[in-house]
Amino acid sequence: MSNNSELLRFTTAGSVDDGKSTLIGRLLYDSKSIFQDQLEAVESATLRRGEEGVNLALLTDGLKSEREQGITIDVAYRYFSTPKRKFIIADTPGHIQYTRNMVTGASTANVALVLVDARNGIVEQTRRHAIIASLLQIPHLVFCINKMDLVDFDQVRYEEIKEELEGFAAKLNIKDVAFIPMSALNGDNVVERSLAMQWYGGSTLLYYLENVHIGSDYNLIDARFPVQHVIRPNTDEYHDYRGYAGRIAGGIFRKGDEVTLLPSGFKSKIAKIDTIDGELEEAFPPQSITILLENDLDLSRGDMIVRENNQPRVTQDLELMVCWFDAEKSLKAGGKYAIRHTTQEARCVIKEIRYKLDINSLHRNQEDLEINANDIARIFVRTTKPLFVDGYAKNRITGSVIIIDEGTNNTVGAGMVR
Amino acid sequence: MNQYHLDHLRELESESIFILREVAAQFENPVLMFSGGKDSILMVHLAQKAFFPAKIPFPLLHIDTGHNFPETIRFRDELVERTGARLIVGHVDDAIASGLVTEEKGFNASRNGLQTAVLLDSLEKGKFDAALGGARRDEEKARAKERFFSHRDEFGQWDPKNQRPELWNLFNGKKNMGEHFRVFPISNWTELDVWQYLAVENVPLPSLYFAHEREVFERDGTLLAVTPIIQRRENEVPKKMMVRCRTIGDMTCTGVWASKAQTTEDIISEVATTRMTERGGRTDDKRSETSMEDRKKTGYF
Ligand SMILES: Nc1nc2c(ncn2[C@@H]2O[C@H](COP(=O)(O)OP(=O)(O)O)[C@@H](O)[C@H]2O)c(=O)[nH]1
Numbered sequence: 068m069s070n071n072s073e074l075l076r077f078t079t080a081g082s083v084d085d086g087k088s089t090l091i092g093r094l095l096y097d098s099k100s101i102f103q104d105q106l107e108a109v110e111s112a113t114l115r116r117g118e119e120g121v122n123l124a125l126l127t128d129g130l131k132s133e134r135e136q137g138i139t140i141d142v143a144y145r146y147f148s149t150p151k152r153k154f155i156i157a158d159t160p161g162h163i164q165y166t167r168n169m170v171t172g173a174s175t176a177n178v179a180l181v182l183v184d185a186r187n188g189i190v191e192q193t194r195r196h197a198i199i200a201s202l203l204q205i206p207h208l209v210f211c212i213n214k215m216d217l218v219d220f221d222q223v224r225y226e227e228i229k230e231e232l233e234g235f236a237a238k239l240n241i242k243d244v245a246f247i248p249m250s251a252l253n254g255d256n257v258v259e260r261s262l263a264m265q266w267y268g269g270s271t272l273l274y275y276l277e278n279v280h281i282g283s284d285y286n287l288i289d290a291r292f293p294v295q296h297v298i299r300p301n302t303d304e305y306h307d308y309r310g311y312a313g314r315i316a317g318g319i320f321r322k323g324d325e326v327t328l329l330p331s332g333f334k335s336k337i338a339k340i341d342t343i344d345g346e347l348e349e350a351f352p353p354q355s356i357t358i359l360l361e362n363d364l365d366l367s368r369g370d371m372i373v374r375e376n377n378q379p380r381v382t383q384d385l386e387l388m389v390c391w392f393d394a395e396k397s398l399k400a401g402g403k404y405a406i407r408h409t410t411q412e413a414r415c416v417i418k419e420i421r422y423k424l425d426i427n428s429l430h431r432n433q434e435d436l437e438i439n440a441n442d443i444a445r446i447f448v449r450t451t452k453p454l455f456v457d458g459y460a461k462n463r464i465t466g467s468v469i470i471i472d473e474g475t476n477n478t479v480g481a482g483m484v485r
Numbered sequence: 486m487n488q489y490h491l492d493h494l495r496e497l498e499s500e501s502i503f504i505l506r507e508v509a510a511q512f513e514n515p516v517l518m519f520s521g522g523k524d525s526i527l528m529v530h531l532a533q534k535a536f537f538p539a540k541i542p543f544p545l546l547h548i549d550t551g552h553n554f555p556e557t558i559r560f561r562d563e564l565v566e567r568t569g570a571r572l573i574v575g576h577v578d579d580a581i582a583s584g585l586v587t588e589e590k591g592f593n594a595s596r597n598g599l600q601t602a603v604l605l606d607s608l609e610k611g612k613f614d615a616a617l618g619g620a621r622r623d624e625e626k627a628r629a630k631e632r633f634f635s636h637r638d639e640f641g642q643w644d645p646k647n648q649r650p651e652l653w654n655l656f657n658g659k660k661n662m663g664e665h666f667r668v669f670p671i672s673n674w675t676e677l678d679v680w681q682y683l684a685v686e687n688v689p690l691p692s693l694y695f696a697h698e699r700e701v702f703e704r705d706g707t708l709l710a711v712t713p714i715i716q717r718r719e720n721e722v723p724k725k726m727m728v729r730c731r732t733i734g735d736m737t738c739t740g741v742w743a744s745k746a747q748t749t750e751d752i753i754s755e756v757a758t759t760r761m762t763e764r765g766g767r768t769d770d771k772r773s774e775t776s777m778e779d780r781k782k783t784g785y786f
Contacts, residue, residue: 074493141648143629144622146675153493155673158629167650174652282490296506300539308538314503314654319489343537351489355502355535368510392650407655410510467653476659478649 072150075281078157078172078205081182082192086213090182090251090272091145091158092122097258098273100147142168151277166426166441167392169196170481173203174467177281180272182211185218185248188228191427194235198426201239202388202443202483204460206284208236209245209275216250220263238429240460243279247272285352286462290318290326291379292372293409293455293465298357310341310357311366316409316464317457318374320358321349328364329371329381329455336361352464369411371455379455379465385415385448387482388424388459391438393472398438398446398480405471406450406482409464413450414473421445446482459483494682497674498531503654504633504670505535505617509542511658512615512666516573516608519545521557522733523690524619526564527671527679530688532617533568544571546611548604550596551578552714557733560691575607591716608665615658615666623675633672639663677756684749693730694752696744701726707740 081087094100113122145156157172173179179200183193193210200208210232218224225248236244247256248267255261258273270278295313320326324337339359340347350356358372366372373379391398398417406415422431424443431445438444459466470480491499508515517532519525532541547561565572577599580586585606586599608616622628632648634656649657658666671679683690700711702721709715711723728741729752746752 072493073490074496141630142650144673145629146623146673148493148675148677153675153678171650171652175654285489287489295503296510298536298539302538305538310538312506312535314499341537343534353496353499353503354491355499355506357537405659407657409655463653467655469652469655469657471657471659476657476661478652478657481650481652 072148072152073281074153074155075178075276075279076155076157076176077178077180077276078159078169078176078200079180079182080159080169080172080192080196080200081180081211081213082184082190085182085184085192086251087158087182090180090211090213090249090257091156093251093254093257094156094273095145095147097254098147098149142172149273149277154276166195166199166390166443169199170203170390173200173205174463174481176203176205177284178207178209178276178279179205180209180211182213183228183232185212185214185224185228189231189235193232194428195426197232197236197239197241198429201241202390204463204483205241206281207243207245207279208241209247209272211251211272212246212248213251215248215255215261215264216253220248220250220255220261222264222266225267245269245275247275286317286464287351288318289377289379289457289462290320290324290372290374291316291455291457291462291465292320292358293411294366294368294370294372295410297367307363308359309363310359311372312355312357313410314355315350315352317352317462318377319349319351320356320372322346325375326360326372327375327378328360328366329373329378330453331364331370333364334375335364369409371409373455379457381453381455383450383453384418385450385454385456385468385482386485387446387448387468388443388485389438389446389470389480389482390441390443391480392440393477393479394440396472396479398442398444400436403473404479405473406448406454406468407471408454408456408468411452411454413452413454415448415450415470418447418449421447445485448482456484458485494678494685497671497678498534498682500673501531501670502535504656504668505532507656507658508615508617508668508670509536511656514611514613515543515615515617515668516546516611516613517541517543517617518604518619519547519561519572520619520733521547521553521561521691522619523679523683523694524621524671526688526690527674527683528617528619529564529568529570530683530686531670541568541570543617544573544611546573546575546604546607546613546616548575548600548607549577550600551576552596552712554693554710554730554733556691556693564689573607573611575603577603580606613665614660615668617668617670619671620669621674621676621679622672631669631672633669634658635667635669636660637665637667677753680749680753680756684753690749691733693733695748696727696729696746696751698725699728699741700724701728701741708742710741 079087143158147154159168159172181196212228229246249256256271292315293313294311298310298312300308322337327334338361340350341357400417400420402417404415406413420436422433422445426443457465466484468482469478472479577596580603581588586602632651700723701708702723729744730741746755
């Protein structure tokens with residue numbers, strides 16, 4: 068693999084037994100990312116289960132408990148690479164009560180793969196997963212129509228499912244949707260082209276993953292730099308050094324840029340963009356850098372450096388689409404929580420639950436407002452101090468929050484700013 | 486690839502630096518667990534980048550099993566000297582002497598299990614609330630589900646069912662008194678990424694990683710170095726070979742590999758074509774298929 072290949076993150080979803088683990092196993096196996104000892108371990112595990120050959124699904128099964136239950140129960144990350152790209156797979160389970168895991172895996176993904184069993188076509192889970200992918204604004208969605216071998220590689224069946232999915236996907240907010248007929252078990256159209264489906268003129272899954280354009284997945288327009296940490300060396304050599312360390316959340320910052328600081332509204336100029344390897348003329352997301360300003364303005368963690376004529380909303384009132392995770396306590400209007408946004412932390416109160424989203428039909432339910440684990444709801448919150456937010460559709464980094472229970476310290480909700 | 490796109494190594498670097506800074510910001514008393522291996526050397530390198538031009542704002546903690554290759558200790562001391570970092574050493578020998586742990590006996594005796602107790606003890610004594618580790622998710626099945634911020638209860642235990650979801654780049658390091666976190670900034674790196682990056686960055690590495698001549702013997706398909714602290718069976722005949730280490734750990738359980746790799750580039754081509762995972766050379770993992778997971782639940786990593 069060359070040193071300058073890109074990184075692509077994707078997530079996989081599908082209902083239980085659609086072949087997700089087999090597909091990932093197949094990608095790893097056919098791209099030669101599996102080591103001899105891992106393969107031997109899987110071979111012997113396959114035998115112990117009284118099966119034959121290599122059960123590719125076992126390659127991706129992580130923890131003991133789920134190996135026993137035979138289902139995947141948490142997000143697991145896998146890695147493989149080809150000469151073109153390095154891939155990070157967030158392998159998320161299809162079980163209904165684990166929407167939280169899919170949301171987690173989807174939050175950083177460039178691409179979502181949703182598996183569909185060609186025999187069953189669209190099921191409740193398919194809709195649910197596609198809706199989550201669109202809510203989380205994954206830029207690219209691929210429907211993998213799997214188990215084509217079980218429908219005799221029939222083009223008519225494939226077109227039927229594709230048409231139905233297209234109709235459904237049109238209602239969703241996804242930039243780019245693709246369809247690939249495949250057999251994960253036999254490897255058709257995963258890495259190698261299928262000989263049994265000559266009628267299919269599109270690309271294989273791996274070709275798609277290697278070539279899909281992800282260059283514009285970051286926001287390069289709206290300059291946002293949340294201050295993460297202040298660097299003050301306090302040494303003789305760097306006596307007056309005061310650097311604002313952070314990771315660029317949006318836009319391009321250049322040396323000499325006029326900038327505005329939030330929340331103070333003061334103006335300054337970028338004196339220097341610093342790294343250990345020397346100064347940079349410009350920096351862009353997702354680079355981690357250190358910014359030095361011309362005048363000493365005493366910023367601290369949670370502040371944000373932006374541009375005068377392009378500012379985020381500075382607000383204590385947020386409208387969020389929230390996915391709830393807490394299995395013990397439901398989300399309640401009037402409830403108080405800690406909230407984290409970029410490098411800021413505040414407290415918040417839930418002002419109103421507007422509706423619960425039925426993620427099978429997109430129906431907005433305003434009658435039943437009991438929000439339990441794995442429910443998705445539109446809510447209004449008020450924070451104890453102003454946050455500097457963008458709509459999630461504009462910037463996933465400055466448009467997202469997590470909600471934390473102050474009693475247990477658990478992350479109980481994930482919110483996307485309207 | 487457009488002008489404003491990072492290659493995969495720079496993107497991983499940037500992610501790790503972000504996590505390191507997040508730890509400095511969210512915790513009062515973090516520590517970096519330093520094993521002497523390439524992953525912790527990478528961590529120190531990234532920490533230098535994250536806080537430049539300031540020094541690394543937390544100490545390095547090394548658990549010395551007393552069974553380290555001498556090269557490891559020498560390299561560690563040079564690194565500390567070069568970076569100006571503060572070093573804390575927890576000695577397994579001391580823990581044995583004080584009765585905190587009991588030495589294993591026999592042919593496969595290893596101090597690896599004892600490390601856990603000494604580590605937990607050192608963390609407790611130092612009142613550290615976050616321990617940074619160089620574990621990677623690609624290393625082992627049980628680690629594939631590890632979070633960047635991994636919550637441990639007051640007994641240092643990991644509960645795979647009760648880990649906080651991690652979304653976007655928002656990390657929740659909130660905790661109750663007595664609890665702490667393990668944080669793994671290089672979770673998303675693979676072995677190959679680490680080597681490629683170390684090569685690009687010209688990071689100095691211990692000589693053990695490169696091919697050298699050494700007396701070795703074979704046990705259960707693994708080559709082990711001949712040292713006074715490993716008992717050999719009669720049929721385990723030593724021979725001289727060109728070998729190198731793929732991981733650097735306790736001498737009793739770190740396998741060495743026949744190799745001719747003299748440079749980091751040689752290692753990269755070796756890693757790129759090799760058919761065994763790097764942990765394949767560690768006898769402690771082979772004890773059972775789920776051994777890492779079992780040790781992890783009790784606080785090994
Ligand atoms: N015939 C056929 N079976 C498949 C295919 N993909 C997966 N399977 C089988 O479907 C079952 C469930 O697959 P698995 O990968 O465990 O599904 P998961 O629950 O989505 O991870 C297993 O018995 C697989 O062998 C396929 O393309 N064709």
